[in-house]
Amino acid sequence: MTNGEKIYNIAAELFPIPRSLTGKGVRQTFEILKKYAKDLNVFEIPTGTKVFDWTVPEEWEINDAYIEDESGRKIIDFKENNLHVMGYSTPVDEWTDLEGLLKYVYTEPSAPDAIPYITSYYKRRFGFCMSENLKNSLKPGKYHMYIDSRLFEGSLSYGEIVIPGEIEDEILFTTYVCHPSMANNECSGPSVAIALANHIQNLPSHKYTYRFVFGPETIGSVAYICTHFKHLKEHVKAAFNLSCVGDDRVYSMLHSRYANTFADKALLNILKYHTKSLIEYSYLDRGSDERQYNAPGVDIPMVTFSRSRYTQYPEYHTSLDNMDLVSPAGFEGSFEVLTKLVDALENNAYYKINVLCEPQLGKRGLYPSISRRGQYDAVMMITNFIAYSDGTNDLFDISNIVGVPVDELIKIKNELMENGILDIVG
Amino acid sequence: MTNGEKIYNIAAELFPIPRSLTGKGVRQTFEILKKYAKDLNVFEIPTGTKVFDWTVPEEWEINDAYIEDESGRKIIDFKENNLHVMGYSTPVDEWTDLEGLLKYVYTEPSAPDAIPYITSYYKRRFGFCMSENLKNSLKPGKYHMYIDSRLFEGSLSYGEIVIPGEIEDEILFTTYVCHPSMANNECSGPSVAIALANHIQNLPSHKYTYRFVFGPETIGSVAYICTHFKHLKEHVKAAFNLSCVGDDRVYSMLHSRYANTFADKALLNILKYHTKSLIEYSYLDRGSDERQYNAPGVDIPMVTFSRSRYTQYPEYHTSLDNMDLVSPAGFEGSFEVLTKLVDALENNAYYKINVLCEPQLGKRGLYPSISRRGQYDAVMMITNFIAYSDGTNDLFDISNIVGVPVDELIKIKNELMENGILDIVG
């Protein structure tokens, strides 16, 4: 089974769970993830806890919800698709007429077959979501609006995997677990993150400590940053948010506030050599947890990695974002990018050649012994690496200058270090 | 009456006055301006005063001038158009033949109907200006060259309006009063400056002190800078030269020496959102008083604001630059730009959000309570403002980054400050 297939299967297992900001769905999600990553720890933050400018909201529990007509036929049923209920809906059990019903019905006219995904986290109300076509087919009559939900003092859950490395400097990966049944814009992130965590745990050794954080978008990040602020500020060298990493259309990255951090440099370099279908988004296009990590004063250098980025694909935030939209190939591509990124980060340093003038490569078997027209090209990759190994460039910088991917440079770097003519600086 | 109409009327009143570097015409001009701006003070610098590398020249007085033919018919008459005499002409009262006359006649062949504007400030000579067509129609015969002028130890006049603000930091506006009857390249600048001074005086309050300087081009600026050097260097934060601000064709700005001062940033930002017909000129294209203020060692950050810039329109420095070339609409546009500029400067500061992570806009009524696809755009302007309110950007910087004009940002800034989550830095 390929890595892409394995990840697809995890995502498929996560898909049906009725997640929201808080509650049972999130905890069920963590139970599934724990099967694949034993070191995943789950924490709870009680309702009412102040986290910076925010307050942890009440927990939402939903058991059932439907609209039935006079004949007892269920028009929509939460058990069939959990998008049918507006997230954080208050309970209701009322009969009304069609006009009364429609005040509480939400559709997405631009995708008339799809059920939209809609929430009202911070204002108490209830609502039902259905396709525009279904709404248009409803006939006058009596309708029973039923939502068996409750909001109560509970807690917000988040998960964390920390994989200690040789040093305390950390690479942070975040993803979210708060959307109900959506494949790309929900299940893809945690599934890829779990596979990447497993990959790192299986490495013979690694320099960096890796931290994976899973929580609800926005409030989860705010809460996590608030409760880990000093640690994150001191240790995190680069952070990557994983969002919509399961389809196989394009590759995307969303830059940090000024597009100038180490995280920007690293991911952009990997993606440029990995794909020709790269879309770079400015921070002005942000919309996921990078908003909290890059906020003024927080300034943890985070970029977001996506295949088709949130808001930019037609199925976004509707029931069409399902398991057909994502694919093993899509996951495989994301996983490759991230493992290449980890490999580059692990090998990355500022390098300096320790002989003056060019080293004599010939005596080390690194140079063709006959000098003739055309022969130079083969060795140019090595001499270019040496030329820019002046202590001011890391592997990403050198790669950008000389036009060779980091994984190729790592081989050269290893050869030169084995020959004792290249040092790590600083 | 619109602001544009009011300004047009001032310009029309200034138009007929025979101005030059010095003398009665300049003083008549100041008398007119004083009617509209009671705080205008006029100062005199005596002939012979050393001002940096220059010396204040003799004062020029002209009472009458004409060329008449043998029949006593006046070919040209200073009383009909004061461009007919070369500026600073020495007196003459001689009969000559056509050949002799033509040695002293200047025309502009590229605009054969127009009288060119020509001066000889620093070398003593006399001359007459006429249209190319008129010159070509002259027949052999005797001609009487008559100029009743004198050059004498007098003084150079300049005007000044200072409007004290809450702080001593100053915004400087300069314009010139040395051209005779030309509308865009003379009367427009003082008229708009007077209107802007009145606008500022009528503001309920303002932070900056505003200084308006009116003098002859070049020697007037040199003299003003020389006599106010220490004060200008200590207080002026941004300076704007107003030249050719009355026509309604395009908007132009001429940058400072390296195009990198606060004045460049401020005016460019305002103009970019105000008009699509903006022409940016390099300092290499300079030609007005910005030459003195930006000179090495002076380095007062000045840019020049124009509609059609000097030298760049066909009527420039000819009798065709008359009151038909300028218009109320042209003046209105200039006035709008300058009042927007003042408003932006008054509100400008480096701002910093004082909560970590994004503030919760919802609880302050600044965020839609239902989160659904498409809703985010409306709030993005606020969150973008917050994202870049990190203490390193002023309003112009934020406007440039987020693509929203400063006047829109001022509203957001005010809301956030009222909510207590935004501070001024430094």
Add this chain to the structure above:
Amino acid sequence: MTNGEKIYNIAAELFPIPRSLTGKGVRQTFEILKKYAKDLNVFEIPTGTKVFDWTVPEEWEINDAYIEDESGRKIIDFKENNLHVMGYSTPVDEWTDLEGLLKYVYTEPSAPDAIPYITSYYKRRFGFCMSENLKNSLKPGKYHMYIDSRLFEGSLSYGEIVIPGEIEDEILFTTYVCHPSMANNECSGPSVAIALANHIQNLPSHKYTYRFVFGPETIGSVAYICTHFKHLKEHVKAAFNLSCVGDDRVYSMLHSRYANTFADKALLNILKYHTKSLIEYSYLDRGSDERQYNAPGVDIPMVTFSRSRYTQYPEYHTSLDNMDLVSPAGFEGSFEVLTKLVDALENNAYYKINVLCEPQLGKRGLYPSISRRGQYDAVMMITNFIAYSDGTNDLFDISNIVGVPVDELIKIKNELMENGILDIVG
């Protein structure tokens, strides 16, 4: 006789000599050069001397070489073209069959009429070079491979001309003397260097000390830098490698490692105004002695000046790179660029106008006394020079900003200094 013709004649005299890294050919070359530059001193570094990561190789002597067939007919003969023997070939005196012979035969199939230039400096082997067409015409039979050469403990020769100036700061020119009979990629460099040295020696005075270094490529530079490291680091302000400067097709320059040194700025400026057929090469395209001078830790700011750059013209490293490829016109162009460069360097400084505001040019005869439309352009070159003479720009910077070649600016600079209003800064 033009300079180009004189240089062509020196190159023609150098052409037939069988040069290599070391040995008699190099010393014969120096004997010829000494005829034209009496101050050329030649030095020897013994075989086995360690120079940084390298070791000075054994000296190579070759007296004769040929391939003859059974009938005694010489198929190729070193005496006819010294490219026929691989550089640094070990001796051989053997009969073999055609198949055996071809193991030692090198051709350039892309130029089937040309003899390729091939060496094996650091691995002991022998070989013959011939045209692809000749090789294809060889018939089965016995062949006599004969090379009368020897490798022995000798020395590596290099030449040096030092022309002391008023200051100890140095401008360095390097070129190489290690290729046998090739015109552009060998004889052109030393010939132009000698002419330039003569030109400088004949100047009435000069500020900089000029150093010319002639040695074998790569090992010669490594050895020279190693034995002169401290001196070069302390004194060399800009360095120029001369390579392939004899043809008349284009002009080329190859930038330093980051294209940001004074040498880059100076040569690029001169070339931009000299020619429209300039090709700028990145340091990634390097291949000559700039590799050693710009190496990390050495960091002597060197750019390479060429007409058609090495590797970029079809005759490169073959017998087609002969005296027909270069021309007096080609040499003349190179010589002009280099003498303009020297003149610019000699006049270069950071200048500062010593009056505040614009100086009054009129009283110094530098400004037209009648001010009228169109007259300003003539004086703009002077005022632009003054505007950017603020102590932060040297002549090359000002030239780049104002769009006027340095030789024009030198005239203005001289006028302003004679008028006492321009100072040299620092």
